[in-house]
Amino acid sequence: MGAGCNDVRMIGIWGMGGLGKTTLARVVYDLISHEFDGSSFLADVKEKYDKEGSVISLQKQLISDLLKLADNSIRNVYDGINMIGRRLRQKKVLLVIDDVAHVEQLRRLAGKRDWFGPGSRIIITTRDEHLLKLHRVEEVFKLEALTYDEAFQLFCLKAFETQKPREEYVHLSQLVVNYAGGLPLALKVLGSFLFGRPVDEWTSTLERLKREPENEILDILQISFDGLKEAEKEIFLDVACFFKGEKRDYVSKILDSCGFEPVIGIGVLIEKSLLTICESDRLWMHDLLLEMGRQIVRRQSPREPGKRSRLWEEADLCHVLSQNTGSEVVEGIILDDYYFLQDKVYLSASPKAFSKMTNLRFLKICGLQLPQGLEHLSNKLRLLDWHGYPWKSLPSNLQLDKTVEFKMCYSCIEELWKGIKVRSMFLSLIYFFSE
Secondary structure, three states, rough: OOOOOOOOOEEEEEEOOOHHHHHHHHHHHHHHHHHHEEEEEEOHHHHHHHHHHOOOOHHHHHHHHHHHOOOOOOOOHHHHHHHHHHHHHOOOOOEEEEEEHHHHHHHHHHHHHHHHOOOOOEEEEOOHHHHHOOOOOOEEHHHHHOOOHHHHHHHHHHHHHOOOOOOOOOOOOHHHHHOOOHHHHHHHHHHHOOOOHHHHHHHHHHHHHHHHHOHHHHHHHHHHOOOOOOHHHHHHHHHHHHHOEEHHHHHHHHHHHHHHHHHHHHHHHHHHOOEEEEEEEEEEEOOHHHHHHHHHHOOOOOHHHHOOOEOOOOHHHHHHHHOOOOOOOOOOOOOOHHHHHHOOOOEOOOOOOOOOOOOOOEEEEEEOOOOOOOOOOOOOOEEEEOOOOOOOOOOOOOEEEOOOOOEEEEEHHHHHHHEEEEOOOOOOOOOEEEE
């Protein structure tokens, strides 16, 4: 990234929110800005662009910084483009464009390399890899989470102003660092919050984080989510609540049956640093992104889980089924197979337990007892996995599409088959689980 070469270079720094892209760009800027004829650091471009609805103020700042000229003659965006392209061609400049969300922002601030003089460097930070490709950025650096040792050191500097905590804080510090998952933002926020606090307040804070993550962290992460299209939001929430760690092809098949176009949807989430693909082609996301997604769902109805789009916790489902508070808002229920089998304690539900859940796409439970039968299941089901289903037939209303992922105990298959009205020529029974 040195300034010795005469070509004009654009360099991208890409990664999820909270990794320190802006901090890294600022460090580089401070180290090398003296080597250029002029320098400008345009911070928080997305926020300023959204608030002011225009890039004109940023163009004015750029002109002022690089030419030391308080020129207010920019009346519109195109005046700004012409002025930047005309007046900076002979100047070797360093320009940082921080937190870019749309390629149009780049085109109006650094649209072409020949706007700038030989040896110029334009550094762009973003959460979206695709816009760097669109703008033909040659060098792209993906910022990764800190290693455990790096994270521990950063946390200690914030929490203790030293690289090593006192003995009574060592284990608690390890728990906080594990929670933060190498995300510098989380380490700084939590370290600063815990600074100077006694051990019992550290313990209380960790317990609170299990129930309610720190808003300052989640709000930064949610910026990426808020910029998604609706289908991409649905895919992200499905993965956060249900499918983290599952095979990409398996999840894509289910999401495709829901009409979400998962090939492009998952691709966009990867480009925007909200999803990654780990070993064996499995979907993965940072634990704090997962928590952010689940918090979004909880906020849909803080007090009544039956009015949330997704249920994944035993206590919430027990409440919804026992109180019969499910609603048309519920789109998915997926619990670990063993939740209802612990100590052989089974939950009972009424025949109408699922009657109001008319938009239910996913249902994965086990051991749920239905003493009086079951009257209704949603015809929008695309994943049905019910280990220990207690009856030999499904509700008569049920019309399952051939794309349904269908898992029931083997002994029920023949009778269940007879009781299902199938829209298409066949129902694909993909997995059989023996009791």
